[in-house]
Each structure stands twice: as structure tokens, then as C-alpha cells.
Amino acid sequence: MSVEAQNQRIQDIVLHAYQTRTPLKIHGGNSKNFYGRQINGQLLDVRHHGGIIHYEPTELVITAAAGTPLKLIENALAEHNQMLAFEPPHFGDRATLGGAIASGLSGPRRPYAGAARDFVLGTKLINGKGEQLHFGGEVMKNVAGYDLSRLLTGSLGTLGILLEVSLKVLPRPAFETTLINKLPADQALAKMLNYGRKPLPLSASCHDGQYLYTRLSGTKQAIKVAMQSIQGDELNDGEQFWYKLREQQLAFFDSEQPLWRLSVPANTTKLNINGETFIDWGGAQRWIKSDMDAETIRQQAITAQGHATLFRHGDNNEEYFQPLSGKLKQLHLNLKLAFDPNCILNPTRMYSDF
Amino acid sequence: MVAKIHKVNKRRSPFVRQLRRILPRASVLFDSEDTRPYECDGLSAYRELPWVVALPDTIEQVQAIMRLCHAEQIPVIARGAGTGLSGGALPQDGSLLLSLAKFKQIIELDPVARTARVQPGVRNLAISEAVKQHGLYYAPDPSSQIACTIGGNVAENAGGVHCLKYGLTVHNIQQLIIITMDGERVTIGGGGLDSPGYDLLALLTGSEGLLGIIVEVTVKLLPLPERAQVILAAFDDIEKAGNAVADIIAHGIIPAGLEMMDRYAIQAAEAFVHAGYPEDAEAILLCELDGINEEVSEQILIVHSLLQKSGATELRTAKDNTERELMWKGRKAAFPAIGRLSPDYYCMDGTIPRKQLATVLKRINEWSKEYNLPVANVFHAGDGNLHPLILYDANKPGELERTEEFGGKILELCIEVGGTISGEHGVGIEKIDQMCVQFQALELKQFHAVKHAFDPESLLNPGKAVPTLHRCAELGAMHVHHGQLPHPELERF
Numbered sequence: 150m151s152v153e154a155q156n157q158r159i160q161d162i163v164l165h166a167y168q169t170r171t172p173l174k175i176h177g178g179n180s181k182n183f184y185g186r187q188i189n190g191q192l193l194d195v196r197h198h199g200g201i202i203h204y205e206p207t208e209l210v211i212t213a214a215a216g217t218p219l220k221l222i223e224n225a226l227a228e229h230n231q232m233l234a235f236e237p238p239h240f241g242d243r244a245t246l247g248g249a250i251a252s253g254l255s256g257p258r259r260p261y262a263g264a265a266r267d268f269v270l271g272t273k274l275i276n277g278k279g280e281q282l283h284f285g286g287e288v289m290k291n292v293a294g295y296d297l298s299r300l301l302t303g304s305l306g307t308l309g310i311l312l313e314v315s316l317k318v319l320p321r322p323a324f325e326t327t328l329i330n331k332l333p334a335d336q337a338l339a340k341m342l343n344y345g346r347k348p349l350p351l352s353a354s355c356h357d358g359q360y361l362y363t364r365l366s367g368t369k370q371a372i373k374v375a376m377q378s379i380q381g382d383e384l385n386d387g388e389q390f391w392y393k394l395r396e397q398q399l400a401f402f403d404s405e406q407p408l409w410r411l412s413v414p415a416n417t418t419k420l421n422i423n424g425e426t427f428i429d430w431g432g433a434q435r436w437i438k439s440d441m442d443a444e445t446i447r448q449q450a451i452t453a454q455g456h457a458t459l460f461r462h463g464d465n466n467e468e469y470f471q472p473l474s475g476k477l478k479q480l481h482l483n484l485k486l487a488f489d490p491n492c493i494l495n496p497t498r499m500y501s502d503f
Numbered sequence: 504m505v506a507k508i509h510k511v512n513k514r515r516s517p518f519v520r521q522l523r524r525i526l527p528r529a530s531v532l533f534d535s536e537d538t539r540p541y542e543c544d545g546l547s548a549y550r551e552l553p554w555v556v557a558l559p560d561t562i563e564q565v566q567a568i569m570r571l572c573h574a575e576q577i578p579v580i581a582r583g584a585g586t587g588l589s590g591g592a593l594p595q596d597g598s599l600l601l602s603l604a605k606f607k608q609i610i611e612l613d614p615v616a617r618t619a620r621v622q623p624g625v626r627n628l629a630i631s632e633a634v635k636q637h638g639l640y641y642a643p644d645p646s647s648q649i650a651c652t653i654g655g656n657v658a659e660n661a662g663g664v665h666c667l668k669y670g671l672t673v674h675n676i677q678q679l680i681i682i683t684m685d686g687e688r689v690t691i692g693g694g695g696l697d698s699p700g701y702d703l704l705a706l707l708t709g710s711e712g713l714l715g716i717i718v719e720v721t722v723k724l725l726p727l728p729e730r731a732q733v734i735l736a737a738f739d740d741i742e743k744a745g746n747a748v749a750d751i752i753a754h755g756i757i758p759a760g761l762e763m764m765d766r767y768a769i770q771a772a773e774a775f776v777h778a779g780y781p782e783d784a785e786a787i788l789l790c791e792l793d794g795i796n797e798e799v800s801e802q803i804l805i806v807h808s809l810l811q812k813s814g815a816t817e818l819r820t821a822k823d824n825t826e827r828e829l830m831w832k833g834r835k836a837a838f839p840a841i842g843r844l845s846p847d848y849y850c851m852d853g854t855i856p857r858k859q860l861a862t863v864l865k866r867i868n869e870w871s872k873e874y875n876l877p878v879a880n881v882f883h884a885g886d887g888n889l890h891p892l893i894l895y896d897a898n899k900p901g902e903l904e905r906t907e908e909f910g911g912k913i914l915e916l917c918i919e920v921g922g923t924i925s926g927e928h929g930v931g932i933e934k935i936d937q938m939c940v941q942f943q944a945l946e947l948k949q950f951h952a953v954k955h956a957f958d959p960e961s962l963l964n965p966g967k968a969v970p971t972l973h974r975c976a977e978l979g980a981m982h983v984h985h986g987q988l989p990h991p992e993l994e995r996f
Contacts (some may be wrong), residue, residue, distance in 0.1 A: 205858070206753060207749035207750075207752050207753045207857070207858070208858065229753075230755055253697075253702070259696065260696060263674060264696065267670065267674050276949065280945045280949070281945070282945055282949055284946065286922070287856060288854040288856060288886070288887050288922050288923055288926070289666075289667070289854070289885075289888075290666070290671065290854045290883070290886050290888045290923075290926035291854060291925070291926065292659065292660045292709045292923075292928070292929050292930070293923045293930055293938060293941050293942075294930070294946070294950055294968075294969065295706060295709070295710055295714075295950055295954075296660070296673070296706060297706070297950075299673070299702055299705030299706070300701055300703075300705055300706045300953075302705075303701075303702055304702075308701070319757065320752075320754075320755035321755070323755065342615050342616075345726070346614065346615070346637070347638070348726045348729045348794065348795055349726075349795070350794065350795065368797075368798045368801045368802065370797035370798060370800070370801050371794060371795050371797055371798035373797070374796070374797045412695035412698075413694065413695045414616045414618070414694040415615075415616050430696065433695055434696070454693060454695070455694050456693060456695065456698060458699070470699045470700065472699075473700050475687075476683060476687040476688075476689045477691075477703075480703065481701055483955075484953065487953050488952070
């Protein structure tokens with residue numbers, strides 16, 4: 150089936166759902182089903198909706214149908230020595246491009262290269278009225294109209310169903326190396342912040358509770374010189390380590406305890422949360438395994454001027470994302486209705502009230 | 504029309520009285536001699552004397568003004584430094600022009616977290632100057648960075664010569680405080696790298712004052728690179744220059760800046776600043792590499808050899824920082840340099856897939872002859888953002904109209920080849936009609952629905968950035984393409 154025919158099929162389903170006010174549960178590779186609230190609804194399978202539509206390595210742009218396996222895209226890019234610089238977590242073999250963009254998640258390179266939303270250039274989508282819309286495009290700079298492609302990124306399918314996505318891609322660094330250094334968390338954090346202030350070719354830094362891991366990316370010479378400013382031993386299988394971190398396959402993540410993700414200013418030192426902590430993103434992302442109540446954890450995040458997400462092993466009776474209030478919440482409700490007036494697209498997946 | 508003007512004028516005195524309860528007398532302007540400086544922004548071909556200008560200096564005042572305007576249903580047009588090039592801050596009769604020029608404080612610098620919390624009226628360059636002592640800078644560098652302010656940068660999603668590597672405004676900000684049309688204060692984004700809910704930070708960036716008034720911006724700062732080095736390459740053919748850019752990128756190098764100028768722009772710049780550009784070249788490329796010293800040395804060699812292979816007729820590497828700055832000076836002064844050659848010029852801002860460059864420039868040259876209007880081309884070659892500058896004389900009857908028609912054709916060509924009508928200057932009032940070509944009715948309706956979510960009465964910067972469907976329908980009658988009306992679903996008037 151052609152991409153157009155597949156788009157039409159999805160559009161027909163959404164149009165019918167709009168007319169009959171039938172909630173839809175959008176289902177891609179199902180690899181991130183755990184993320185956000187569990188919902189009921191008519192299953193809309195977008196898995197078979199796939200394929201790279203256009204890839205122009207010298208323009209640094211790829212456009213693919215949303216159901217395209219993420220792996221397939223990464224392999225195509227690797228053939229031209231390019232990559233998705235936001236290192237999207239797959240969380241399973243069946244992960245799709247659409248799911249990566251709808252969840253908006255980014256891997257360890259995020260603080261140095263940018264997040265998923267930073268690389269989104271354009272989208273084709275179907276809104277909750279069954280209308281096929283096209284925003285942005287395949288060019289790097291585009292300020293015509295509101296940036297709805299980036300707004301859709303991370304909206305968990307609640308504003309529209311992605312049909313096609315255009316992304317900026319980047320060359321893979323010529324060389325990468327990872328250094329490790331045994332340090333307590335506070336000293337490791339201080340080092341991460343310190344490295345971040347220097348013109349070093351950093352591409353990831355984290356602390357697993359025992360060791361500070363620092364990844365350098367660039368030309369051979371650049372790395373050689375940078376290694377002089379960063380203490381530590383070279384890790385043999387650095388690539389594997391960052392892969393496992395991105396995919397949450399490190400021992401830290403092997404637990405049934407609620408896993409919290411705190412997004413905070415990188416220099417946050419005081420978080421009174423009981424639980425094992427893994428610091429990523431140079432300090433800006435903290436993974437915490439904690440049984441403390443949600444309200445306490447969220448209050449800690451707010452005090453630090455950040456927010457907390459119950460990432461895994463949550464209870465569906467609770468909110469997964471930091472609740473919104475006041476005018477900000479009103480704006481979210483208004484936007485939801487602006488895209489999906491009958492609330493049929495993944496209703497309550499992000500927040501229990503819309 | 505006369506009745507409308509009369510009605511508008513009648514409302515002014517009571518409105519001014521109410522504003523004066525919020526602001527000191529000197530901060531409310533309405534006499535034409537006081538409001539004249541606000542009659543246009545950087546797009547000076549469009550002028551309109553403001554009805555009333557307000558110059559608040561606290562967030563509470565902005566809130567009170569917005570509540571008043573909301574209650575009185577007076578439209579509000581935000582203005583920063585007024586350097587915008589698309590008429591986004593063009594005043595309108597019966598509307599309040601809200602100047603944020605007094606919000607000039609850098610509120611907080613955090614060199615450890617690498618952020619700066621600033622008021623919207625802080626100049627772009629002032630941020631980098633303030634943080635230089637910490638070895639940091641703010642990356643987006645629009646060529647107006649000496650004068651333009653960060654609030655306007657956010658409203659337009661400003662770019663600059665370094666955005667291929669370091670991104671646009673949207674990639675370099677972390678938090679905004681906005682005041683909505685009904686006077687409520689909302690924090691968008693947060694202290695971390697992301698925030699819960701929808702990505703309103705991305706939505707607000709580049710929204711051209713249609714969704715809220717920006718009263719505070721937290722920007723991200725980057726460490727100053729250890730070294731920056733620039734190579735100048737001359738070409739006897741513009742297509743070869745375009746291919747050289749593709750070769751550099753295909754080789755896995757992302758230069759900090761990658762700029763192209765055509766013959767006309769080279770000669771204008773050379774005559775103005777004597778940067779030492781080869782005046783007989785059809786195109787020059789300026790390629791800047793930055794990073795740590797050894798990395799730059801390595802990459803310069805690679806780029807040098809790539810440029811040689813792609814047929815550069817001359818290659819020059821800046822020997823020192825003085826020469827590097829001189830090479831850039833010619834590029835940064837390209838607009839005023841062209842301004843010296845002509846009474847007026849009209850700057851376009853399309854973005855195209857880079858491989859279409861030769862096709863687009865060829866068509867522009869043909870039209871240039873047809874319209875008898877010279878064009879100089881300055882090109883952010885790395886990211887495909889093309890600035891053709893059309894030279895004209897506004898005092899010659901009909902010349903502005905011909906220029907606008909020519910410019911409109913260029914923008915439509917950008918869309919045709921898969922690009923966009925605006926890369927970094929915004930739509931404003933200038934490109935509002937081309938929006939009808941770039942977007943279909945359904946997309947425009949979605950834009951209006953988003954606008955409605957923030958500003959249901961359409962009081963924020965009305966008539967800018969997103970055209971009404973009726974405007975497009977009426978325009979469609981003039982631009983019939985292959986006999987098809989662009990918006991057949993609409994009633995015709």
C-alpha cells in the first residue's frame with residue numbers, strides 16, 4: 150500500500166471516530182506503552198505505516214512515515230555516517246519514528262546536541278477532526294506560521310496522529326571515547342558542571358552512584374587534547390554503556406520500584422528524596438528509584454525549579470506527569486480542544502482530565 | 504470609513520486617561536510628534552502612526568495594561584527594538600503599541616547552570632557581553648544583534664550566521680514569562696531542559712506577538728570556543744560554490760558559519776568596507792570553523808582541500824583574528840553596503856533546499872532583468888536561508904509596487920522548490936499574502952484555532968503572521984494557478 154493510501158486509511162478511521170465520538174488508542178510499536186497513563190479506546194494500529202520517503206544526506210534531512218521502525222532509520226543514516234543526534238530511546242525492537250517523536254524522549258546526548266523537538270523540522274498529521282495537515286518542511290529554518298510540529302513533539306498523540314516526520318540529522322562524530330572516574334555524587338556533579346563551562350567536545354556525562362562517565366566526541370586530535378583536561382580511565386565498551394543507559398538496561402534500572410525522572414537545573418544539589426539516584430544529562434536529568442509519595446517528590450522538583458515524571462512502575466490512579474494548574478492548565482485544555490474538539494485522540498494518556 | 508475613524512478617535516481620550524492610572528504621564532504617548540518614532544519597524548516601506556504608545560517598566564504594569572485593553576477590547580501590538588524586517592510591530596489605528604523597551608535589566612546570571620534570566624528589552628549582544636567574563640556567550644547572532652532585543656528574538660525565532668551549528672532562538676532558550684491577553688502571568692518552560700505538558704516554549708517562539716506578551720526570557724549560554732578560524736573561497740560559478748557547501752557537509756563537518764555572497768553583494772561589500780574580497784568572483788564562500796585549537800587546525804585542512812577540489816579559484820585562510828574579523832565585516836555589512844548603492848532595498852528571507860540554489864538564483868536573475876530591478880544575493884548557505892535584496896527607488900512611481908510583486912514571486916518560487924517564505928525574519932504584515940500560497944485552508948484554520956486557544960477575541964497583533972481565510976480567498980482570485988482556485992471551499996466576494 151502506498152504511503153498516501155495508508156494515510157487515507159488512518160484518516161478515514163479518525164474521521165469516523167470524530168463523527169461517532171469514539172476514543173482512539175493510538176498504537177505504534179507499543180514499545181513505550183508504559184509511558185503515561187493507561188487508557189481505553191478503539192485500537193488504531195499505525196505500525197504498518199512505514200518507510201523512508203526522502204533522505205538527502207548533504208541537506209542533513211530525512212523524511213519518513215511515522216510507522217517506520219526507528220532502527221531502519223538509524224541504519225539508513227549510519228550508511229551515510231549520520232545519526233539522530235538526540236539519541237531517541239527505543240525501549241524495544243519495534244519502536245517507531247512516530248512513537249519517538251510523540252513521546253519526545255531524548256538520550257544521553259541531549260544536553261549537548263539537543264532534544265527530539267530540536268531536530269523536528271516538519272510533520273504531516275491528522276488532527277482530531279480527521280483533517281490531514283502539513284506543517285513545517287524539510288528546511289532548517291522556517292518561521293512561517295506557528296511551530297506546530299514542535300508542539301506535537303512529546304504530546305503523546307493527544308493533539309494529532311503523526312503521519313510523516315522530517316528531521317534534521319547530523320554527521321556521526323569521527324571518534325568517541327568514554328572516560329570513567331570513581332567519585333561520590335556531589336563531586337561528580339561539580340565536575341560535570343565544570344566541564345560544561347569549558348569548550349570541550351562533550352557529548353554525554355552521567356554518574357551512576359559510583360562512577361562519573363564522560364563521553365567526548367569529535368576529531369581524534371580534539372579528543373586527545375580534551376582527555377588531558379578530564380581525569381579518568383578510558384572505558385573499553387563506551388558505546389555499549391551509553392546504549393544501555395539510553396535503553397535503561399543498566400543494572401540501576403532493573404527494579405520494580407517506581408522510577409522517577411526529575412528534570413531540574415543541572416546545578417541542583419538539594420533534593421530531599423529517599424532513593425537511589427542516577428544523574429544524567431550533565432546534572433539536568435535525575436533518575437530516582439523511590440517509594441516516597443508523589444506529592445513529596447513533586448514538591449522537591451518544584452522547589453528546584455524543575456518537574457517530576459513517574460516514568461515507570463506507576464499506579465494508574467495517579468498522574469504520571471507533573472500536574473498543571475491555573476492559566477497554564479487552561480491553555481493546555483484550550484489547545485487540546487483546538488486540535489481535538491471531541492477528545493478522541495489518546496484521551497487521558499497525558500493527564501487524567503484531558 | 505470616516506465614521507469608523509471618528510469612533511476610534513472618540514475612544515482615545517478616555518483610554519489614555521485609564522492608561523495614566525497605570526503608568527506615569529511620560530510613559531503614555533499619543534501626540535503625533537511623540538509617536539512618530541514608532542510608526543514603523545525595520546520594514547520602513549510600511550508606516551502607520553500609532554494610536555497610543557505605552558511604555559511600562561514593570562510586569563505588574565503590563566498586566567494592568569492587558570486587563571484594561573481586554574476589558575475595552577483594544578488590540579495590543581508588542582514592540583521591542585523595532586528592528587524586525589517583516590512589519591510585525593507595524594502600528595494600527597485603534598490599537599495600543601506596547602513598547603517593552605524599558606525592560607532592560609539582566610536579572611540573574613548563573614554561570615554554573617549556564618543560564619541568564621533577562622528582561623525582554625535586553626539587547627542580544629548585551630547578553631554575550633555580560634557573560635564574557637565567565638567564558639560564556641549566547642549563541643544566536645542575528646546581524647542586527649547590536650540593536651535587536653531578546654524579546655523580539657523570541658517573538659521571531661531569530662537566527663543568525665551561526666545557527667547551522669548552534670541553532671535558532673528556539674534551541675537556546677529555556678523559560679519565558681508571558682502575559683496573556685487577559686492579563687494573566689504564565690511561566691512557560693522551566694529551570695530544567697524540558698517542562699511538563701505541551702511544548703509551549705516552542706509554540707511561543709516565533710509566534711510574532713500573537714499569543715502573549717513576553718516579559719522575561721531565560722536563555723542558555725555556551726562556553727566560548729577556544730578558537731575560530733575562517734576560510735574565504737572564491738568561485739567563478741555560483742553552482743560550484745553550492746556544491747562545495749554540500750561536499751563540506753557530506754564530509755561530516757558542520758561549520759560554525761557558512762555564508763555565500765554573489766557578485767553584486769561582493770562588489771557592494773568590498774566598496775563599503777574593503778574586506779579584500781575578490782571582486783571578479785561570481786560567488787564567495789565564508790566558512791568558519793570553531794572548537795578547540797587542535798580540532799580547528801584539523802578541520803581547516805580538510806575544508807581547504809575540499810574547497811580546492813570543488814573548483815575554488817582562490818582560497819584564503821585568515822592569518823589572525825584581525826583578518827578574520829575583516830572577512831566577516833564584509834558579510835555583516837552587506838545590507839548597509841547595498842543600501843549605499845540604492846535609495847531603497849527590499850530584503851527577502853526565503854529558505855530553500857540547498858540543491859535548488861542554482862535554479863532559484865537563475866530565475867531571480869531572469870526576473871531581475873524583466874523587472875529592471877537589480878538584485879544582490881546573500882545566502883546562509885549552510886541552512887539554505889536566502890536573502891535576495893532587491894534594489895529600488897521608492898520615489899519613482901510604481902517602483903515599490905513592482906518590487907513587491909517581484910519579491911512575492913521569489914517567495915512563491917521558494918515554496919515551489921520545497922522551501923518556505925520565511926527562514927528567520929517572520930511573516931508579519933510583509934509576507935501575509937504568501938502565507939496563502941504556503942498553506943492550505945485547513946492548516947490556516949488550525950493556526951486560527953491555536954490562536955483562539957490563547958486569544959479568543961483576536962486582540963494580540965491582529966492582521967499579522969496568519970492571514971484570514973477571506974484574505975486568502977480574495978487574493979486567490981488574483982493568483983489563479985493553472986486555472987485552479989487555491990481555496991475553492993470558500994465563498995467569494
